[in-house]
Amino acid sequence: MRLIAGRLNRRVLTWLLLLATAALAGCSSSNAVLPSGATDTPVPSRSATAVPPGEAITAPFDLPIMMYHHVSIAPPPQDVNNSLSPEAFAQQLNYLQSAGYTPITIAQMFEAVAGRSRLPNRPIILTFDDGYEDQYAEALPLLKQHGFVASFAIISGFVEGGGPYMTWAQMREMAKDGMEFTSHTVTHIDMNTSDDDTVRGEAAESKRSLEEHLGQTIRFLVYPSGEPFRSGSEERQNAVISILKEEGYEGALLAGPSTTRQDPQTPFALSRVRVGNGESIEGYAASIGGPPAAASR
DSSP: OHHHHHHHHHHHHHHHHHHHHHHHHHHHSTTOOOOTTOOOSOOOOGGGOOOOOOOOOOSOEEOOEEEEOEEOSSOOGGGGGGEEOHHHHHHHHHHHHHTTOEEOOHHHHHHHHTTSSOOOSSEEEEEEEETBHHIIIIIHHHHHHHTOOOEEEEOGGGTTSSSSBOOHHHHHHHHHTTOEEEEOOSSOOOTTTSOHHHHHHHHHHHHHHHHHHHOOOOOEEEOGGGTTTTTOOHHHHHHHHHHHHHTTOOEEEEEEEOOOEEOTTOTTSEEEEEOOTTOOHHHHHHHTTOOOHHHHO
16 A cells, blocks of 8 residues: 555656646746736836926026025135125025925036926026135035035136136046036136127137036036126127037026026026025025025925
8 A cells, every 4th residue: 555655646746747847838938828917028127217308398487597606714805795605505505405496407407498308396506607616625515415416617717727716626526426517718708898709719718628628518608797698789699699609509697687587598698696695594595486494494
């Protein structure tokens, strides 16, 4: 009896092995039947999902572009009104973070306007003029601490030429941290009173130099002192815009007029809100149309 039972067990095991092998072969076959509603198409991981493009923005919209200069406890006497302390700058960044603002670059705004991406909730652009060294020493650490990006307008001829300006090495470090750079011409010329050849030469050389040293495509320019839009004629403004387009620029920023309204139809006249010394956090919040500072904490 034990011999018969042993033979039966071996036969059962043999049949089970054959059935298991057949089942495995069926699973690997392209003719395998899937459960109703299932698919054999791999499901992409969440991290690999592309951001869906949005619709192109054609009408004016609100997006604050802030204009900073010095972030320093001891700015040059002539620039005191355009300066703020690191503590005041940190307070503003804290406000933006608690109020739900997302700093973006100018390039990101243009991508959204073209419909190739979407703007985040409460977008804002932080711009810094002239390329002062304290922007690297004081502003950059605070930006990184908050996980923010910003855009820096560089006077290319002043880099490593003496004076309180950032070096190419410092800017390359900033570029690796996601910071954006724009042209502020070679020598901060007046684009209203300068002749066309001078405007063309400075726009072209600044773009070339920044791209060579930083490895970024320079798509935008910030008008020095806002000219020719501060005091120039409409004819002069159109002439300068034509030159910038010919030199490969896609847009340009004004030195005012302290409005958050941007018009996609005038990409070479983007408005900025000036940030000055002594401005309260309540005034800062009001200047961008944000919620009251106390309510954002």
